[in-house]
Amino acid sequence: MTEKRSxxxxxxxxxxxxxxxxxxxxxxxxxxxxxxxxQLGGILKQCIHNGFGLHVFKEELTGPEFALRYIRKIxxxxxxxxxxxxxxxxxxxxxxxxxxxxxxxxIYKAEAIILAMGCRERPRGxxxxxxxxxxxxxxxxTAQRFVNIEGMKPGKTAVIxxxxxxxxxxxxxxxLEGMKVKAVCEIMPHPGGLTxxxxxxxxxxxxxxxxxxxVTQIHGKTRLEGVTVTKVxxxxxxxxxxxxxxxxxxxxxxVGLIPENELSEEAGxxxxxxxxxxxxxxxxxxxxxxxxxxxxxxxxxxxxxxVALEAERAADSAVKRIKGTNPQKRKRMTVTTxxxxxxxxxxxxxxxxxxxxxxxxxxxxAILKTVRVNAxxxxxxxxxxxxxxxxxxxxxxxxxxxxKLKGRNIIIEAVKK
Amino acid sequence: MDKIKDNYxxxxxxxxxxxxxxxxxxSFFNAAICIVDRHIDAAxxxxxxxxxxxxxxxxxxxxxxxxKFNILGTAMMEETCRKLGVPYKNTGSFVIAFGPDDExxxxxxxxxxxxxxxxxxxxxxxEEARKLEPALxxxxxxxLWSKTAGVVSPYKLNISAVENAVINGVDYLRExxxxxxxxxxxxxxVITDKGALNTKVIVNCAGIYADEIAGMVNDGFFxxxxxxxxxxxxxxxxxxxxxxxxxxxxxxxxxxxxxxxTVDGNLLIGPDANIAASKEDISxxxxxxxxxxxxxxxxxxxxxxxKVITSFAGLRATPDTGDFIIGESRKVPGFYNVAGIxxxxxxxxxxxxxxxxxxxxxxxxxxxxxxxxxxxxESHEFFRDMTMDEKERAIKENPEHGRLVCRCESxxxxxxxxxxRRPAGARTVDGVKRRTRAGMxxxxxxxCMPTVVEILSKELKIEKEEVLKGDRGxxxxxxxxxx
Numbered sequence: 082m083t084e085k086r087s088x089x090x091x092x093x094x095x096x097x098x099x100x101x102x103x104x105x106x107x108x109x110x111x112x113x114x115x116x117x118x119x120q121l122g123g124i125l126k127q128c129i130h131n132g133f134g135l136h137v138f139k140e141e142l143t144g145p146e147f148a149l150r151y152i153r154k155i156x157x158x159x160x161x162x163x164x165x166x167x168x169x170x171x172x173x174x175x176x177x178x179x180x181x182x183x184x185x186x187x188i189y190k191a192e193a194i195i196l197a198m199g200c201r202e203r204p205r206g207x208x209x210x211x212x213x214x215x216x217x218x219x220x221x222x223t224a225q226r227f228v229n230i231e232g233m234k235p236g237k238t239a240v241i242x243x244x245x246x247x248x249x250x251x252x253x254x255x256x257l258e259g260m261k262v263k264a265v266c267e268i269m270p271h272p273g274g275l276t277x278x279x280x281x282x283x284x285x286x287x288x289x290x291x292x293x294x295x296v297t298q299i300h301g302k303t304r305l306e307g308v309t310v311t312k313v314x315x316x317x318x319x320x321x322x323x324x325x326x327x328x329x330x331x332x333x334x335x336v337g338l339i340p341e342n343e344l345s346e347e348a349g350x351x352x353x354x355x356x357x358x359x360x361x362x363x364x365x366x367x368x369x370x371x372x373x374x375x376x377x378x379x380x381x382x383x384x385x386x387x388v389a390l391e392a393e394r395a396a397d398s399a400v401k402r403i404k405g406t407n408p409q410k411r412k413r414m415t416v417t418t419x420x421x422x423x424x425x426x427x428x429x430x431x432x433x434x435x436x437x438x439x440x441x442x443x444x445x446x447a448i449l450k451t452v453r454v455n456a457x458x459x460x461x462x463x464x465x466x467x468x469x470x471x472x473x474x475x476x477x478x479x480x481x482x483x484x485k486l487k488g489r490n491i492i493i494e495a496v497k498k
Numbered sequence: 499m500d501k502i503k504d505n506y507x508x509x510x511x512x513x514x515x516x517x518x519x520x521x522x523x524x525s526f527f528n529a530a531i532c533i534v535d536r537h538i539d540a541a542x543x544x545x546x547x548x549x550x551x552x553x554x555x556x557x558x559x560x561x562x563x564x565x566k567f568n569i570l571g572t573a574m575m576e577e578t579c580r581k582l583g584v585p586y587k588n589t590g591s592f593v594i595a596f597g598p599d600d601e602x603x604x605x606x607x608x609x610x611x612x613x614x615x616x617x618x619x620x621x622x623x624x625e626e627a628r629k630l631e632p633a634l635x636x637x638x639x640x641x642l643w644s645k646t647a648g649v650v651s652p653y654k655l656n657i658s659a660v661e662n663a664v665i666n667g668v669d670y671l672r673e674x675x676x677x678x679x680x681x682x683x684x685x686x687x688v689i690t691d692k693g694a695l696n697t698k699v700i701v702n703c704a705g706i707y708a709d710e711i712a713g714m715v716n717d718g719f720f721x722x723x724x725x726x727x728x729x730x731x732x733x734x735x736x737x738x739x740x741x742x743x744x745x746x747x748x749x750x751x752x753x754x755x756x757x758x759x760t761v762d763g764n765l766l767i768g769p770d771a772n773i774a775a776s777k778e779d780i781s782x783x784x785x786x787x788x789x790x791x792x793x794x795x796x797x798x799x800x801x802x803x804x805k806v807i808t809s810f811a812g813l814r815a816t817p818d819t820g821d822f823i824i825g826e827s828r829k830v831p832g833f834y835n836v837a838g839i840x841x842x843x844x845x846x847x848x849x850x851x852x853x854x855x856x857x858x859x860x861x862x863x864x865x866x867x868x869x870x871x872x873x874x875x876e877s878h879e880f881f882r883d884m885t886m887d888e889k890e891r892a893i894k895e896n897p898e899h900g901r902l903v904c905r906c907e908s909x910x911x912x913x914x915x916x917x918x919r920r921p922a923g924a925r926t927v928d929g930v931k932r933r934t935r936a937g938m939x940x941x942x943x944x945x946c947m948p949t950v951v952e953i954l955s956k957e958l959k960i961e962k963e964e965v966l967k968g969d970r971g972x973x974x975x976x977x978x979x980x981x
Contacts, residue, residue, distance in 0.1 A: 117905065167902040169889075178886065182900035185893040186886060204942035206808035209730070211782040214810065216967035216974050220944045227948060233962060233975045258979050302778060303971030319784075330976070343906075 086113045087403050088396075089177055089191035091168050091344070094123020096376025097197035098151035099389035103396035104195075105158045109403060113189060114155070114162035115179060121155065121162065122148035123199055124222065125385065127229045130250050132277070136386035147385060171348040173369050193371045193399035196345055196359065197392060200338040200377040202247075205299075208336060210242075212299030215306070221247040221335035225254070234258055236331030240308050241265040242296045246274040246383070246474075248335020253282035262286075263327055266294040266310055268317050271448050273335070273474055275383060296332065297324065305330050338381045348372060355424035356380040362429040363439050364398040364408070365391070373399050380426050380442075383476050408433040414486060419494025421445055421452065423473065430486065438480040445471035445495055452495045454479055458487040471495055503669065506530045507865075508858060509688060509697035511676055511711055513537065515545035515652060516839050517703030518659035519578075519847050523855035524701075525666035526873065527865035532669040532697075533660065534676060534690065538969050539929045540660040540922065541653035543705045545844070546932065547780065547812030548727070549769065550652045550760055551743055553842040554591060554644030556611025556619055557753065563822040565614050567846035567853070572646055574848040582658035583877025584651055585761040590618075591647035591743035592627060594797060595640040600747035604642045607748075611644075618645030633739045633798045647743055649761045652844050653932045657922070658875055659851075664921040666871050672925070673970065676704075679714040685832050686715075699832045699858055706777045706815040708823075708837035717827045722838060724777045724813040727769025728786040733805040733940050737763040744797050753841060755793040757801070762935065767794040767801065769812070780811045807940055814840040824850060826861060834858060878916075880935070882908035903953070904946035906939025914950060918957045925958065927951065928968045951975070 087109050090097045093116035101114045120126060125133070128144025135141055138150065155162065166181040177189045202220035219227075219235055225247060227233045239260055241248045244267040252262045265283060270293050272279050283290050291310065297319050298309035312323035340358040342350070351360045351368035358379040359367040367374050375395035376388040401407040414430040425443045443454070449471040456464040456479065463485040471477060479493070510521045513535035521533045537543070552575045558564035579586035595601045604621060611619045620643045627641035628634050664670050671692070678689040685698035704711040709722045737759045746754040760766050768790045774780075787809055794801055817823055817838025827833040836854055839846070859865040881899060884892060893900045898912035917924045917933035924930045927937065930950050937943030937950065951974055955962045963975045 117902065165901060167905065169902075169908065180889065180893065180900055180902060182893070182897040185897075185900060186890040201941045202944050204807065204940075204944055206731070206806055206942055207804070209784075209787055209803070209806055209809055211784045211787060211809065213781045216972040223944050223947060227975060228979060231948065231962070232979045234977055234979055235974075236976045297784065299781075303967075303969050304973060 083176070083188045083190050085190050086111045087191070088112045088193045088195060088399050089189050090114045090195045090197055091171075091177070092116065092123065092197035092199055092378070093121045093162060094197065094199050094376065095125055095148065095151070095385045095388045096199070096378070096392040097123070097195070098148065098155060099392035100195045100197060100375060100396040101160050102151055102154045102158065103393040104400050105160050107397070107400040109400055112160055114160060115166050115168055115177070116162060116164050117167045119165050121152045121164070127222075127225050128250075129229050130254070133385050136384065137389050144385070168344055171344050173349045175371055193373065193402050195392075195395050195399055196350075196367070196372065196374040196378050197376050198341045198344065198378040200340045200381055202334070203337040203339055205334055208334070210296055210299055213301055215299070215301040215304050217301070217305030217330050218299065218332045218334070221245070221251045221333045224333050225251055228254055228258060234260060236260065236329075238263060238329045239331035239333055240296070240310070240327050240329045241333040241335060243267060243334060243336035244273040244279070244290060245335035245337065246278050248333055249274045249278040249282040251333055251335070252288050253286055256286050256288065260331070262288050263329055264289050264291050264310065266291045266296060268293065268295040268313055271473070275474055295319070299332070305332055308332055338377065340378045340381065342378060345374070345378070350374070353424065353428055355418070356426065360428045361426065362431045363427045363436070364431070365395040365427070366398060371402060380424065383474060387476065408435055412489070414488070415490050416441060417490060417492050419457065419492040421447070421449055421471070421495030422493050425493050430491065432483060432486055436483040439483050439486070440478050440480050441493060442476055442478045443493055444476055445473055448472055449495055449497070451498060453498055454493065454495050456481050457492040457494065458485075458490070463487065468495070503530055503532070504696060506532050506695060506697040507862060508699045508701065509534055509695065510701045510703055512703035512705055512708070513540040513660055513670065514543050514703060514705050515541065515656040515659065515844060515847050516836055516850060517701070518656045518663065519851035520701055520703060520836065520854050521663035521668050522659045522666075523851040524858060525663040525668045526867055526871040527855070527859055528868045529862065529865050531663070531667070532671055532695070533663065534671045534674045534688070534695070536673065536675040538673050538925055538966065541656035541932060542968065544812050544814060545656045546653045547810050548652055548844060549729070549756060549758065549766065550650055551591070551756075551758070551844070552586070552648040552650055553845045554611065554619065554647040555614060555616050555842070555845070556607050556642070556644060557748065558842065560610055560614040563824055564842060564846070567822065567849045568842040569614060569616060570849035571846040574852070575648065575650060575845065578848040579650060579655065581874045582655065582662060583875050584654045584658050586648060586650045587761055588646070588648040589742050590643060590645045591745060592631065593642040593745045593747055594627065594634065594638045595747050596637050596796065597639055601640045603747045604640055607642055616646070619643070620645070631740050631742060631744065633800055634744070635797065635799055637796070649743065649758065650844070651761050655844075655847075657933060661920060661922045662873065662875050665875070666868065670922050676711060676714070679711070681715065681830070699834065699861055701834045701836060701854065701858060703836045706813050708815065708835065712827070712835055712837065715827065715830045715833050717829045717833065720823055720837065721818050722815045723818070724774040724779070725816045725840070726772050726774040726779065726811050726813055728782045728790055728811045729766060729768030729809060730787060730790055730806050731808045731810070732765035732767070732802070733807050734763045736765040736802060736805050739765055739798060739800060746793070746797060755790055757794050757797050762938075764807070767791065774813055777813065780813060782809045782811050807942060816840050822846070822850075824854065826857070832861065834861070881910045881913060903949050904934070904936035904939065906941050906945070907935040909934045909936040909946070911953070914953050915957065918954065926966045926968055927954065927974065930954065
């Protein structure tokens, strides 16, 4: 059977929750929030550390507290949600096929869909770390779930590969639970996570961070017995003679997050190979009419606050579409990455008279000190802003006055002055 | 040990695909039979780590046991898989040539196949090959097309064979390592780490250790060398790049690196062939995986390393005799070897099983068939392969189908529970994975593993820290958090 809804939001993590609350407050009554887990909150449920909410709530919260602020509003506003519900397909006509225990198979037809499925962790296989295949190898988030939700320790001594934020947080968390974290290895010459996490999770606990190091061999037949850690050169190739065996029974992988876009692709949503998320315009609309994306399914964020804020923008766009007040699209421009820039969101600007400034989020390819980030149209710099430092781990943005936009393309570049 | 009789008529040592299928064929006879295996589950040796190919049979030297059983086994595979509910596809295969030298070898293989009476062989031009397989490189000059070749899930075939045997009353004694064999008046007294068992006949299907088992009855006339093959398994999004199994022209090192779509829809490339450091060495190595990738690129340049989801290695039990070793020991009556079953062992297994079961029956004076033996396993379609209507019906019938445990492969809680509850069911996370595909997808269990651990713990009535990934020792959790 098919049921109709104005807005269906897929995923009830921070993005989905924030989008639902915003859309309801803007007057949309029939919103449906779909969640595969048996509780609202997404990954925040297991992020029991602090550092959330500084931008949105102007106070420091833990992950569950941050989620609870929104969950309370979901209840107060009477927003409909379904737990334990897996979306098994979406199509370009915005039909959403779901499965759960109570309703069986059910199809919802939406006027607008907001994609808020978040991301998953890159597994070991993707890195092709050779060696045996013992137990004791976890992605950092899976280990976090075991420790924080189930109260179970993954092992006794650990090495962490990758200095992404979850890995850093878990280095501290496991230490607090009495595990010995012997090293965090990072293949890049700079850390992958936020500076505050390097300081608070590693330095404060004397956990060595080995930059330009990677794991090159896994040892152990049944349970992990150790890893070979090797220094890498500037091309990330292992340097001969620098192998070091570290005895451990646990290896955590914190080697990147991948937006979960299998459903989006099925609906025909075009993806950006750099973000692995949807290609969107400044209204966060994907290449499929009426399907919007926000949060980590669009691009991996550094702070949950930014996820929530982005979700509110996606909700605003969906609401405008339903109320028929969505902006008249005029000229389509593509945003391309120039020197020093890894990706931008949006990747498309649909120019509209009502826009005052267009906010473009970006990440740099490497650590860049004292650079100017320029927006270039038809060979002319139309906007420029100075940055003391750009770090790949941290998302930045520029705001370009829309009246200055020219032509069909805009290049965002970061150049040394 | 699960169940123990004091005296068995037949003991099959080894629960690989050969041991499993032999035990199944034997289980149709009225006899007391057991399978003894050192692992916690079936398919944990070579049967769980190979290409999963049903070979055309043109390759092995005409007149050899390899050729004989390959041809017979390939012909039986479709029916065997249907009866056991095992995924099988008759895809066909190509052996591709990159120039005159290879073409000579293709012609030789073709001749060899024709001599062996193999049907469905055809030599085609590079252009024709590319028409059928557009992903093939321009450098392909010719191909030997074998239409009878196919792909099968090797571990599913193995697991289902053991299950079928158990349903027919065979005792499956897991985690039982044979340490010594004594000859007795009526047969053998087999000493294991779990106790001693008597049996009239032993069928030695111990895979890479079959030479050592034969040595226990002082009949170690052959020796086995572990030849390792490493593979890269690539995301289902890349599956379908090729429809057929694409071999390169074989060399002295083996059938060479292949590119294929597995029966589950993943792209698979590999294997290489190197002597392993030991019979336990199933580690992968950077250079080997690099070699596999670079060699596979020769066949199809459109292979994406960033889509690799896992790598694995398997050990071929290569005998020093050059052929399969199948037959009763000349020195020790009642001791029957089925050893050195390297490639095309999987293809040959159904035929070997039938042949060996009949031989054993004769050794025991001609066994009668059981009255109501079962040779067709009850099996269901995977939830992910069902149509929308079928899915709706499945959830109505069993709401546990409404709980999706593994998102990447759409595996339901009902399927995980069934995989544990079936005869000879899963005992480990890997066991659930092989039976249901939960954890086999692109996130490699990151999402579903904690749920599978929880279900195993409940079903097996053990603590979560006792739940294993694979064999004993492979615990997943070290215990509770402190206070």
